[in-house]
Amino acid sequence: MANVVITGGAGFLGARLARDLLAAGSLDVAGDGERPLSRVTLLDRVAAPPDLAASDRVTVAEGDLAGLVAPGQAGRYALAGADVVFHLAAAVSGECETDFDLGIRANLHATEALFAACRAVGTIPLVVFSSSIAVFGGSPELPLPAVVEDRTLPNPQTSYGIQKFIGEQLLADYTRKGFLRGRSIRLMTVSVRPGRPNAAASGFMSGIIREPLAGQRAVCPVDPAAEVALASPARAIEALRCAVTSPDDVWGGRTAVTMPGLTVTVGDMVAALAQVAGPEVTSLIDWVPDPAVAGMVSGWAAHFHSDRAARLGLAPDPDFTSIIRKHLADTQPR
Amino acid sequence: MANVVITGGAGFLGARLARDLLAAGSLDVAGDGERPLSRVTLLDRVAAPPDLAASDRVTVAEGDLAGLVAPGQAGRYALAGADVVFHLAAAVSGECETDFDLGIRANLHATEALFAACRAVGTIPLVVFSSSIAVFGGSPELPLPAVVEDRTLPNPQTSYGIQKFIGEQLLADYTRKGFLRGRSIRLMTVSVRPGRPNAAASGFMSGIIREPLAGQRAVCPVDPAAEVALASPARAIEALRCAVTSPDDVWGGRTAVTMPGLTVTVGDMVAALAQVAGPEVTSLIDWVPDPAVAGMVSGWAAHFHSDRAARLGLAPDPDFTSIIRKHLADTQPR
Numbered sequence: 219m220a221n222v223v224i225t226g227g228a229g230f231l232g233a234r235l236a237r238d239l240l241a242a243g244s245l246d247v248a249g250d251g252e253r254p255l256s257r258v259t260l261l262d263r264v265a266a267p268p269d270l271a272a273s274d275r276v277t278v279a280e281g282d283l284a285g286l287v288a289p290g291q292a293g294r295y296a297l298a299g300a301d302v303v304f305h306l307a308a309a310v311s312g313e314c315e316t317d318f319d320l321g322i323r324a325n326l327h328a329t330e331a332l333f334a335a336c337r338a339v340g341t342i343p344l345v346v347f348s349s350s351i352a353v354f355g356g357s358p359e360l361p362l363p364a365v366v367e368d369r370t371l372p373n374p375q376t377s378y379g380i381q382k383f384i385g386e387q388l389l390a391d392y393t394r395k396g397f398l399r400g401r402s403i404r405l406m407t408v409s410v411r412p413g414r415p416n417a418a419a420s421g422f423m424s425g426i427i428r429e430p431l432a433g434q435r436a437v438c439p440v441d442p443a444a445e446v447a448l449a450s451p452a453r454a455i456e457a458l459r460c461a462v463t464s465p466d467d468v469w470g471g472r473t474a475v476t477m478p479g480l481t482v483t484v485g486d487m488v489a490a491l492a493q494v495a496g497p498e499v500t501s502l503i504d505w506v507p508d509p510a511v512a513g514m515v516s517g518w519a520a521h522f523h524s525d526r527a528a529r530l531g532l533a534p535d536p537d538f539t540s541i542i543r544k545h546l547a548d549t550q551p552r
Numbered sequence: 553m554a555n556v557v558i559t560g561g562a563g564f565l566g567a568r569l570a571r572d573l574l575a576a577g578s579l580d581v582a583g584d585g586e587r588p589l590s591r592v593t594l595l596d597r598v599a600a601p602p603d604l605a606a607s608d609r610v611t612v613a614e615g616d617l618a619g620l621v622a623p624g625q626a627g628r629y630a631l632a633g634a635d636v637v638f639h640l641a642a643a644v645s646g647e648c649e650t651d652f653d654l655g656i657r658a659n660l661h662a663t664e665a666l667f668a669a670c671r672a673v674g675t676i677p678l679v680v681f682s683s684s685i686a687v688f689g690g691s692p693e694l695p696l697p698a699v700v701e702d703r704t705l706p707n708p709q710t711s712y713g714i715q716k717f718i719g720e721q722l723l724a725d726y727t728r729k730g731f732l733r734g735r736s737i738r739l740m741t742v743s744v745r746p747g748r749p750n751a752a753a754s755g756f757m758s759g760i761i762r763e764p765l766a767g768q769r770a771v772c773p774v775d776p777a778a779e780v781a782l783a784s785p786a787r788a789i790e791a792l793r794c795a796v797t798s799p800d801d802v803w804g805g806r807t808a809v810t811m812p813g814l815t816v817t818v819g820d821m822v823a824a825l826a827q828v829a830g831p832e833v834t835s836l837i838d839w840v841p842d843p844a845v846a847g848m849v850s851g852w853a854a855h856f857h858s859d860r861a862a863r864l865g866l867a868p869d870p871d872f873t874s875i876i877r878k879h880l881a882d883t884q885p886r
Contacts, residue, residue: 318729318731334613357805357806357807358704358804358805359702359804359805359860360702360805360807368693368694369694369705370705371703371704371705371706373807374721374724375723375728377725377729380721380722380725383721384718384721384722386716387708387714387717387718387721388718390708391708391711391714394709395652395711397652431779470692470693471691471692471693471694472691473561473693473707474693474696500581508753
């Protein structure tokens with residue numbers, strides 16, 4: 219049997235992952251063969267979506283993560299017997315820039331508390347940490363290389379990126395010590411992210427597609443020539459699942475794996491939107507440059523080549539029109 | 553006036569640094585010109601050496617660092633008005649491998665508490681963090697390169713190395729946010745370290761010189777062919793001082809600077825000892841291989857090339873005989 223815990227389980231990726239796991243009904247943990255899914259526990263500070271909360275295979279624990287997993291608390295009990303823990307809960311980049319202490323609490327202290335709790339349960343769970351390409355950045359003394367590779371030195375330029383990179387380091391050491399089996403996967407910016415806008419600086423990369431498709435205006439804060447790397451929700455979920463199912467020798471080590479990304483310009487994205495949905499839709503985009511966002515985006519890595527990801531069978535989305543079509547299919551009323 | 557705080561100020565490097573600063577009587581902070589040294593405060597969990605404790609320019613606060621710098625505690629008061637903070641306090645590598653929780657407490661939580669306290673004082677002090685070449689390491693998926701350069705990706709293989717690397721990341725972000733002016737300098741293994749053996753896995757790199765020179769037997773746990781990189785105490789102090797005195801543009805950025813090291817084999821070290829002190833001294837070395845230590849040492853970086861260190865005017869020791877001669881001069885009764 220496979221007992222799975224998802225932090226941030228009420229969020230967009232967490233809930234989608236939970237639904238996928240429940241639909242599959244079984245999970246192959248590190249290549250040891252498919253095991254029936256016995257339980258999915260969702261830890262989140264907000265309520266789980268009703269469809270998940272209603273499932274008799276789902277347990278929900280609501281609260282701030284660090285508190286939830288403290289000794290004697292609900293999350294700590296929920297970890298008992300865990301085979302797999304997906305750690306997706308995080309404060310996003312924009313929030314962490316605005317409120318430094320929130321980022322430290324939500325991304326650093328809560329992550330450390332979770333790893334300590336995973337150690338304490340004694341089952342040596344497989345722990346997948348959702349890191350981020352926000353770990354990469356450039357500074358005058360250490361510019362971002364033209365292509366980010368597996369041995370590129372992260373040089374985070376945001377608190378969020380720093381906190382994710384610290385999480386990778388902690389997880390690697392917990393793994394080396396045998397306290398848990400950690401795997402860090404650096405997710406791409408997800409586009410098109412459904413739902414409402416969040417405080418991530420990369421939010422526009424979904425907003426300029428999602429809002430116009432829903433007949434609403436959207437602001438694009440960067441130039442059409444700006445290059446970004448992104449992945450569809452389906453590819454992000456695939457990367458998270460791959461981090462569980464791969465045998466140890468295929469996964470390849472304790473350092474983080476960077477998932478593949480599709481490199482496009484913002485202009486390409488909008489052209490794809492016009493192609494799929496027509497120019498009347500793209501006319502809903504207001505081009506209002508925001509130097510703060512544009513500055514951040516220009517510092518993000520946009521070209522990736524990960525040998526490890528390729529060996530794991532992970533591939534980028536083929537093009538942005540297919541991403542838009544998947545988004546339409548996902549969000550159509552059923 | 554320059555008000556200096558040294559964590560680990562009762563330790564070997566901290567006390568030597570304090571004595572050097574007091575003897576100089578002034579300090580140039582970030583190239584802004586020499587300022588008279590008003591105060592040196594030593595924070596340590598052990599008592600300060602008597603000569604320092606007796607100085608009317610020295611203040612001592614004794615206790616565990618995280619407790620000392622908590623709001624309302626002695627160390628927090630001691631930081632008030634600080635212009636420069638040297639953070640040297642740490643649990644050493646061997647201790648951290650034996651006692652994971654000690655390392656987390658002493659190297660991670662205490663470091664974070666110190667940075668938070670430096671932020672809280674509001675003077676935006678220049679904070680020098682003594683990191684370590686223990687951040688470098690190799691793993692099957694990411695072997696150590698033949699030469700470690702400024703853009704080499706650290707891949708720590710010990711808890712100590714992980715904790716030091718996390719400290720670098722935190723300091724970089726505190727600096728980016730303007731809470732303090734942080735500079736991380738990765739110290740080499742210091743040889744010859746005076747005093748008694750400690751629990752560092754690299755301890756033999758001093759012990760095989762120090763003990764025989766004092767007429768005592770010493771164990772060498774590695775093969776003479778083992779290559780190591782090291783620096784004399786004087787070069788380590790020089791690197792720490794350089795991290796304070798360099799103007800911002802010369803220091804070069806928020807990523808860590810790796811100090812230069814002299815690459816030698818253990819056999820070279822012993823040959824230099826024979827040259828300086830005679831074969832009767834080297835006959836006091838017992839070659840007793842310890843696979844655990846040898847394994848760690850073989851994973852350490854031994855060849856370094858740091859452009860930033862060179863631009864800062866830092867150079868390795870010229871040879872190991874000069875290091876031994878300096879050690880003899882330093883430890884001779886006066």
